Amino acid sequence: MATQEITKDNFKETVSKQGIVLLDWWATWCGPCRSFAPTFEKASDKHPDITFGKIDTDAQPELSGAFEIRSIPTLMLFRDGVMLFAQPGALPAAALDELISQARAVNMDEVRKEIESKRAAEPKA
Numbered sequence: 001m002a003t004q005e006i007t008k009d010n011f012k013e014t015v016s017k018q019g020i021v022l023l024d025w026w027a028t029w030c031g032p033c034r035s036f037a038p039t040f041e042k043a044s045d046k047h048p049d050i051t052f053g054k055i056d057t058d059a060q061p062e063l064s065g066a067f068e069i070r071s072i073p074t075l076m077l078f079r080d081g082v083m084l085f086a087q088p089g090a091l092p093a094a095a096l097d098e099l100i101s102q103a104r105a106v107n108m109d110e111v112r113k114e115i116e117s118k119r120a121a122e123p124k125a
Contacts, residue, residue: 006055017081
């Protein structure tokens with residue numbers, strides 16, 4: 001599956017759907033971003049059940065600001081609408097595959113319980 005362009009108009013819809021969504025925050029002038037692009041594209045072909053999205057930080061300053069993107073490339077992984085991973089820096093292909101394997105293995109029921117218990121413990125305003 002080819003990567004998708006993610007914009008402020010389709011971001012929420014994309015990351016909130018069921019399944020795994022892997023995002024690559026990048027820019028055309030960024031050498032490491034250009035070097036990582038083929039690895040990301042190959043992974044999208046290898047894992048057709050995952051949504052692979054690219055966010056051009058120059059074209060999407062509102063999104064970049066909202067997520068405080070300070071270094072690119074930055075990778076984010078969402079599963080079932082929950083962010084499980086966010087880290088600046090390109091990953092080698094083997095590390096990207098390992099990240100995907102770990103995301104597939106996560107028990108999302110446990111994650112949702114943990115999120116709910118943290119919300120319940122927060123003081124009410």
